[in-house]
Amino acid sequence: RKEVEQDPGPFNVPEGATVAFNCTYSNSASQSFFWYRQDCRKEPKLLMSVYSSGNEDGRFTAQLNRASQYISLLIRDSKLSDSATYLCVVTAPIYNQGGKLIFGQGTELSVKP
């Protein structure tokens, strides 16, 4: 089983749609959780951190369920500029491998006019 698994893509949605990405992780002692965004031929950049209480940044909402080892990202009112690959990222516990970052394979989103 992969350490971090994401929904397979690609997701093709019209502008204005709401789209949800899911991610599961295998190590219950994982410490930190993030969503990164990667544009074509660019490096990944942080979209948002994910907290147990849930957090929102404009049209983006991230949720963490530690009991189910599940992370989600909701994008409301999709824009053309949201087209990118979304990467779910988990850190290993500090006591184990110094908090290395573990990436899911990524989910490609394409927002169409």
Added chain:
Amino acid sequence: DVKVTQSSRYLVKRTGEKVFLECVQDMDHENMFWYRQDPGLGLRLIYFSYDVKMKEKGDIPEGYSVSREKKERFSLILESASTNQTSMYLCASRLGGAGTEAFFGQGTRLTVV
């Protein structure tokens, strides 16, 4: 702004050559990482370092080595380049500790012919 700089955007090397990929960060981060990214496989960790002269193998260390003589610089070495090492290589750095963001370099696209 944090800056992570990789020495080359594009490299073409011959099979059997020794290849050095350099990464420098300017924010005194403890942790530095080397990943490779291939279509359909996502980002895979090659090596990481949590302190000067300290290194840990990632998921795919075979054929690679690393060097961290100074805190700001983390080098990836391909001892004898092979065609299956043709890939995009991404360096990242982050502070130690939970919840801290990772910053990526712009990537080096290496082609081994």
